[in-house]
Amino acid sequence: MKDIVLNRYRKGKDTVKINLSLKTKLTISYVLFSLLLVISLLVASNYFLEQKFQSYIVEKQERKNQDIVNLVRDQFGDDGEAPDGKVLENIGSTAVSQGIILMVNDPEGKELFCMSNLNGQMCDSMIESMRTYMTSIYPHFKGEYVQKEYDIVRDGVKLGTATLGYYGPFYYNDEDVQFLEVLNRIFIGVAVISLAAAAALGFFMADRIAKPIKKVIDKTRQIESGDYADRLTLPSRTKEISQLIYSVNALADSLERQQASKKRMARDYAHEFRTPLATLQANLEAMIDGIWEPTEERLESCREEILRLTRMIAEIDRLVKIEDDSLVLHKTEFDLAGLAGQTAQNFKADLAAKSIRLETSLDSFELHADKDKIVQVLINLLSNAVKYTDDGGQIRIQVRKSKNRAELIISDTGIGIAEEDLPNIFEHLYRTDKSRNRSTGGSGIGLSIAKAIVEAHGGTITAKSVPGTGSEFTVSLPL
Numbered sequence: 001m002k003d004i005v006l007n008r009y010r011k012g013k014d015t016v017k018i019n020l021s022l023k024t025k026l027t028i029s030y031v032l033f034s035l036l037l038v039i040s041l042l043v044a045s046n047y048f049l050e051q052k053f054q055s056y057i058v059e060k061q062e063r064k065n066q067d068i069v070n071l072v073r074d075q076f077g078d079d080g081e082a083p084d085g086k087v088l089e090n091i092g093s094t095a096v097s098q099g100i101i102l103m104v105n106d107p108e109g110k111e112l113f114c115m116s117n118l119n120g121q122m123c124d125s126m127i128e129s130m131r132t133y134m135t136s137i138y139p140h141f142k143g144e145y146v147q148k149e150y151d152i153v154r155d156g157v158k159l160g161t162a163t164l165g166y167y168g169p170f171y172y173n174d175e176d177v178q179f180l181e182v183l184n185r186i187f188i189g190v191a192v193i194s195l196a197a198a199a200a201l202g203f204f205m206a207d208r209i210a211k212p213i214k215k216v217i218d219k220t221r222q223i224e225s226g227d228y229a230d231r232l233t234l235p236s237r238t239k240e241i242s243q244l245i246y247s248v249n250a251l252a253d254s255l256e257r258q259q260a261s262k263k264r265m266a267r268d269y270a271h272e273f274r275t276p277l278a279t280l281q282a283n284l285e286a287m288i289d290g291i292w293e294p295t296e297e298r299l300e301s302c303r304e305e306i307l308r309l310t311r312m313i314a315e316i317d318r319l320v321k322i323e324d325d326s327l328v329l330h331k332t333e334f335d336l337a338g339l340a341g342q343t344a345q346n347f348k349a350d351l352a353a354k355s356i357r358l359e360t361s362l363d364s365f366e367l368h369a370d371k372d373k374i375v376q377v378l379i380n381l382l383s384n385a386v387k388y389t390d391d392g393g394q395i396r397i398q399v400r401k402s403k404n405r406a407e408l409i410i411s412d413t414g415i416g417i418a419e420e421d422l423p424n425i426f427e428h429l430y431r432t433d434k435s436r437n438r439s440t441g442g443s444g445i446g447l448s449i450a451k452a453i454v455e456a457h458g459g460t461i462t463a464k465s466v467p468g469t470g471s472e473f474t475v476s477l478p479l
Contacts (some may be wrong), residue, residue, distance in 0.1 A: 021210065023206045025206075028202075038195060057170040073153070088112065089115075102164060103162070105163070127145055143167055148165075213244070264427075276309050329373065329456060332371055340408065343375055343378040354391045356395055359397070370453075381410045388414035394413045398411075406476070407475070412472075458477075
């Protein structure tokens, strides 16, 4: 049992994730990036500077060698006579104090002076001390005893040869090491200051980036709670943040419109159902209470209300199926012009009853679409045109091809649509007669269904109208 508990604890412990804020992550990113950059620059600078310093030390060693050679040369007589041993010993001691072992030969190679022969123990001790010192600074330093030969020349005449031995390829004395230590401290100080500046700059930049995002998050939480009223007005010079703010505001606008639409739909549905239900209730209660006789006429009136409710529910159900993407399209090739002309013939009696003239301009071509659904669009648009066109008016049907799209245009000379109503005519149950007079019939769902069918085909439907002059609906479908 104890093992099970421990395993669960370990498993839970393994799955714990620490969520850091964007501001913290950005600050850490700035600091880490700056740290990497500073370390890289520090290593590179230190490497190149040390290479230069080593070159400087090598050149410095060469100058010291030349000074020793010149010092020996100056001790030769004007006739080329070699200096005595005491003079050369003094020069050799001076050279040893600078870490150099001197040996002088005449032009024939005969040894005139050798410091290592004079005091070999001191010379060996000096070289070993230098090796130990350099190894303590650079444990992997590959130094060795080096000898370099120089001709002693004056006025073009070779007086002899000076051989200088020293620890090479270079050697740092105490002053050189102190200089490097000071230089490293400066580098470290610069690195610390740079990291501090980077942390401060990172915090500042992260705050500038995170602050508008935080406000966007607060706004989305308001939207989540159902508050769509306020809009983000935060200015930002960052393109992505500006786009995010715009998108959130657009989302709030869309949700606000949807909420208003849902409320209106609920109100409209309630209104549409309340009136026939109230009529049914009143008629049935009157007949049950014996106030009215259940005559055939009154029963037929009740039946008509029930049938109207049934049709309305069927249309709403059909619209819901279309809009929730459950609409299945059975596409075939057919002549749109022929279909439009055939559908118009079904309205022949309605047109004649109102003395409405029908004009057609039908270009024949094949359309790949669901024929039955397109017929439904035609019926809904023509039905509206007939309903809202006064006696003696005119309806015009056009079918034409525009590039790679088919266009169906139905226009009328009816009562028209007010400008403020035009953007809403494709919404559920929307009717331009604010009194909701049913003398023209209809449920206010026809245009919503037409739009849903057209959009399911990847097309568009638009409307333009002038009150008192007429309306024009244009359906555009891909071929």
